Amino acid sequence: MAHTNRPTIIRLAVYWIIAAGMTGIISGLAFATGVVEWVYEDLQRPLWLPPVMILTWFWIAKTMVMALALWVVDRFGHGWARRVSIGLLVLLYLASGGWLAGFVILRDVTFGFYAILGSWVLTALALLVIGRAQKFAAALMWPIFAWTTFMLTVSFELMRLNTSMQLVGL
Template identity: 70%
Template sequence: METQNRPTIIRLIVYWMMAAGMTGLVSGLAFATGVVEWVYDELETPFFLPPLMILTWLWIAKTMIMALALWTVDRFGTGLSRWIAMIGITLLFLASAGWLTGFVILRDVSVGFYAILVSFILTVLTMLVVGRANKAAGVMMWPVFGWTTFMLVVSFELMRLNTGLQLAGL
């Protein structure tokens, strides 16, 4: 049996603090730059876009679950898949920065859609390896997958409704 130093609850708190800082940054930028008003007042939105507070709380929950999954893989993961899973989850946090840049800072619904599309593909790939590294962390990734899938659909609809994108039968 390997005797190695695995992260304690302190590292989980650090991961959660970093995730909370990231969600605070996104929320602060969204309100400070007026993107909230842009989305809810100026853009055509799909009927299933939830109210802002629900959207915010779900995004915070998703980010905190990702941090918990990262810690779980770090603490209990095994083999090479542990390291690959940790890299994948970290890349998911960076993918959020891509969406932040495209949608919130540039205010471009198309760039936001493509950023969330990349995030969706990365989520699927990460889920495959996270489940191999640690089953509990793999289960934690399902809400992340659900959220990313929902936001992919929302982003597509925002792009379709606001760029004149016409699809056959839609």
């Protein structure tokens, strides 16, 4: 793609609007369906689980930074890794939908854990490929990887504390 045909700041605005809409849907569903009360009042949870508003703000920041990384790769990325990176970032957004379906709608801590595990693997892969396409976009992905790692830990603890599943060796 010629440099003159690369996405402008308008596309970044569109990416941010879509990301904001997505976070609004997830956040709205979490509060409207009572999942927040379910997690904080009904489930056994780790003592180190932050308050829901902190989790919400970090989720919003993660989604918006992913949109920025998508635009940076789309605008400044190069080579085969540019297209693959765009695809992986779109898959990461879809993985959020998987978590939404499993954890928020079905209220299944095990499904939520496996959805976050898949998202973690996908984030690690995306980080590697994005690094080949555009270094700054890869730098933007490190906090996302850290956040996903933290949420993987939270999901594992919720699953461990709230299922009768025996985890051999853990």
